[in-house]
Amino acid sequence: MYLSVLLVAAIGLASSASAQDIVYDSIHNFTAITGTWSSGSQHVVPGPGFANPAQETFQYPNTTGVGYSFSDDGWYEIARYRFASNATDPNCIIGTVVWAHGHYDLVANGSIILTPVGDGYQQVQAACAATSNFIQNYNFTELFVSWRIFEDPTFGPKLHLFQFDGSPVAPLFQVSTQPNMLPKQVLRNVTAQVVTTTSAGLVSTNTLAASSRKKRSGAAELQRPVGIVAGLVALAMLSTLL
Numbered sequence: 001m002y003l004s005v006l007l008v009a010a011i012g013l014a015s016s017a018s019a020q021d022i023v024y025d026s027i028h029n030f031t032a033i034t035g036t037w038s039s040g041s042q043h044v045v046p047g048p049g050f051a052n053p054a055q056e057t058f059q060y061p062n063t064t065g066v067g068y069s070f071s072d073d074g075w076y077e078i079a080r081y082r083f084a085s086n087a088t089d090p091n092c093i094i095g096t097v098v099w100a101h102g103h104y105d106l107v108a109n110g111s112i113i114l115t116p117v118g119d120g121y122q123q124v125q126a127a128c129a130a131t132s133n134f135i136q137n138y139n140f141t142e143l144f145v146s147w148r149i150f151e152d153p154t155f156g157p158k159l160h161l162f163q164f165d166g167s168p169v170a171p172l173f174q175v176s177t178q179p180n181m182l183p184k185q186v187l188r189n190v191t192a193q194v195v196t197t198t199s200a201g202l203v204s205t206n207t208l209a210a211s212s213r214k215k216r217s218g219a220a221e222l223q224r225p226v227g228i229v230a231g232l233v234a235l236a237m238l239s240t241l242l
């Protein structure tokens, strides 16, 4: 009986705490989230040096990582470049390059919601899959349940984003207090799609531009940067990336 009273009390505490709005003071965030943020060696930075949406091309950074920009008028842009190993065959490396932008919301409960405007795209290179290198639309709403900005004594402001399941994104360093981003409008025609089903049952929706380019020369080859093997994430299925 005591236990159930305690439980009720604990549940009451938890729900009253979560109903409270987050206070964006210097303990929660040492500085504002607006600006440009990048993980690791800070080579993956959104903006014109990363993606050319009209051409559906990328300029591949020298190292893998992720970058986010947030403007003070509610736009975000994301750049992601990573390699993962295939869990059933670790020699089959899957590379992905992602670009997307849209509107972000700092929700009063402390979460961030990123809602894309629909012109994002990604390149997937899966060495062992039937369709080994393609470009497709990428339009996913992202929820970060919480975020914090700490002051790193060496690197300055450090943004921590926690994904829907609570797992952290690699710490992001502030590259600039200004958001590095492409024009805040739809930058790519996504109406034209070519849907292909591979022998493995994988449905790939190649964009028309990528399909016609493929007939000529294929999507550009991703070159795995040296020295990243230790950082590989094991993925059970390619679908987790799509």
Ligand SMILES: *[C@@H]1O[C@H](CO)[C@@H](O)[C@H](O)[C@H]1NC(C)=O
Pocket (backbone or CB within 6 Å): 024, 025, 026, 029, 030, 031, 032, 033, 034, 106
């Ligand atoms: C914390 O972040 C919010 C939202 O970006 C901003 O308005 C506020 O000024 C930030 N706090 C500090 C101490 O910079």
Ligand SMILES: *[C@@H]1O[C@H](CO)[C@@H](O)[C@H](O)[C@H]1NC(C)=O
Pocket (backbone or CB within 6 Å): 043, 059, 060, 061, 062
């Ligand atoms: C990659 O490294 C090379 C050689 O250091 C440099 O010239 C080039 O600008 C770098 N590219 C990017 C995108 O940082």
Ligand SMILES: *[C@@H]1O[C@H](CO)[C@@H](O)[C@H](O)[C@H]1NC(C)=O
Pocket (backbone or CB within 6 Å): 115, 116, 117, 118, 119, 139, 140, 141, 190
């Ligand atoms: C992209 O996703 C957003 C958010 O779910 C949605 O509102 C929009 O219609 C989508 N755009 C396209 C082209 O699918």
Ligand SMILES: *[C@@H]1O[C@H](CO)[C@@H](O)[C@H](O)[C@H]1NC(C)=O
Pocket (backbone or CB within 6 Å): 086, 087, 088, 089, 092, 094, 126, 127, 128, 129, 130, 200, 237, 238
């Ligand atoms: C993963 O490896 C298996 C075994 O070689 C292969 O059949 C499958 O297509 C690979 N998947 C990807 C996404 O590379």
Ligand SMILES: *[C@@H]1O[C@H](CO)[C@@H](O)[C@H](O)[C@H]1NC(C)=O
Pocket (backbone or CB within 6 Å): 018, 107, 109, 110, 111, 143, 145, 146
């Ligand atoms: C905050 O609110 C959003 C939108 O209602 C919701 O999706 C998210 O899960 C909430 N976050 C927390 C930590 O409860």
Ligand SMILES: *[C@@H]1O[C@H](CO)[C@@H](O)[C@H](O)[C@H]1NC(C)=O
Pocket (backbone or CB within 6 Å): 189, 190, 191, 192
């Ligand atoms: C997008 O592409 C389709 C198919 O090529 C075309 O019919 C349409 O006019 C294009 N839309 C824009 C806004 O360029």
